Amino acid sequence: xxxxxxxxxxxxxxxxxxxxxxxxxxxxxxxxxxxxxxxxxxxxxxxxxxxxxxxxxxxxxxxxxxxxxxxxxxxxxxxxxxxxxxxxxxxxxxxxxxxxxxxxxxxxxxxxxxxxxxxxxxxxxxxxxxxxxxxxxxxxxxxxxxxxxxxxxxxxxxxxxxxxxxxxxxxxxxxxxxxxxxxxxxxxxxxxxxxxxxxxxxxxxxxxxxxxxxxxxxxxxxxxxxxxxxxxxxxxxxxxxx
Numbered sequence: 001x002x003x004x005x006x007x008x009x010x011x012x013x014x015x016x017x018x019x020x021x022x023x024x025x026x027x028x029x030x031x032x033x034x035x036x037x038x039x040x041x042x043x044x045x046x047x048x049x050x051x052x053x054x055x056x057x058x059x060x061x062x063x064x065x066x067x068x069x070x071x072x073x074x075x076x077x078x079x080x081x082x083x084x085x086x087x088x089x090x091x092x093x094x095x096x097x098x099x100x101x102x103x104x105x106x107x108x109x110x111x112x113x114x115x116x117x118x119x120x121x122x123x124x125x126x127x128x129x130x131x132x133x134x135x136x137x138x139x140x141x142x143x144x145x146x147x148x149x150x151x152x153x154x155x156x157x158x159x160x161x162x163x164x165x166x167x168x169x170x171x172x173x174x175x176x177x178x179x180x181x182x183x184x185x186x187x188x189x190x191x192x193x194x195x196x197x198x199x200x201x202x203x204x205x206x207x208x209x210x211x212x213x214x215x216x217x218x219x220x221x222x223x224x225x226x227x228x229x230x231x232x233x234x235x236x237x238x239x240x241x242x
Contacts, residue, residue: 002202012026012056012173013053014056014059014060014104015056015059015060015063015064016058016063016065017063017064017065018056018059018063018064018158020064021064021158021161021165022059022154022157022158022161025153025154025157030150030153030154031150031154033149033150034150034151034154037146037149037150038146041139045049046139046140047139047140048137048138048139048140048238049074049076049077049078049080049082049083049138049139049140050083050084050085050137050239053135054083054084054085055085055136055137056085056135056136057084057085057086058085058086058087058125058128058130058131058132058136059084059158060085060152061085061122061125061131062125062126062128062129062130062131064161064162064166066128067128067130067162067166067169068127068128068129068168068169068170068220068228069124069129069130069164069169069171069172069216069220069228070126070129070130070132070159070170070171070172071087071129071130071131071132071172071174072087072132072133072134072171072172072173072174072178072181072182073087073088073131073132073133073145073178074087074133074134074135074144074177074178075133075134075135075138075143075147076133076135076136076137076144077097077136077138077148078139078140078141078143078145079088079140079141080105080140081087081094082094082097083138084120085125085136086121086122086125086131087131087132087133088100088103088121089119089120089121089122089125090118090119090120091119091120092118092119092120092235092238092239092242093118093235093239094118094119095119095205095239096118096119097119098199098200099197099198099199099200099203100119100164100198101115102198102199102200102203102207102208103149103198104116105208106198106207106208106209106210106211106212106213107213108231109208109209110211110212110213110214110234111213111214111230113230113231114231115215116232116233116234116235117234117235118232118235118238120232120238121232122238123229123231123232123233123238124209124228124232127228127229128228129228131163131210132155132158133155134147134151134152134155134178134181135147135149135151135152135155136151136154136155137151143219151169152181155181156181159182159185159240160184163184163185163186163189163190164186166190166191167189168189168191168219168220168223168225169190170190170191170192170193170215170216170219170220171190171191171192171193172186172193172195172212172216173192173193173195174194174195174196174197174198174207175195175196175197175199175202176197177197178197179194179199180184191215191216191219192217193210193212193215195210195212196242213228213230216228217230218237
């Protein structure tokens, strides 16, 4: 995984604490098949998002030992330049997608946080918010193209490891897909917050007003952890740190 070579080989670029937890997955048959599938799709001329050096960006941005919050997405954005390995996030300079715009509206309502002029959520990831899609790749203009190919088993393993080896994590499960994927999370060890998806199709059925961001910080502080600074830096600061 990682960089796809012309001969089908790849380099796995995975943060060390996650490698300790998930390294064994890469030798499993399902991951070998997934790698072969991705190589085949790329060789056939299909454009795969995000770029291969960003497939594991969620893990590399938020080490296993530092995870305090998990936000689960479904699969990456499938438009040019949108996906960069963090769910709901887009690189600076890319138009803010509708679901993320609604997340910003709820943040403003919940914590009086002003929406930034960009959609890059790296600041959250660096504080311990794992922004994890269930499927880590997609094809251009083909939403869900890589579902059912093995990524879901890999990301299930990541969530299971957090569930079993860590305590006091807040899981934000927005929409039925995320809630089904997180159904096994032990709520005696972790805090699970559920809502409809922030998509324009469902946002008015309960996402607006859910107050998940303040609830997350309340839980973290009650358990001796600092709150998440949900206020994203300005576009100028984000660009300067690239």
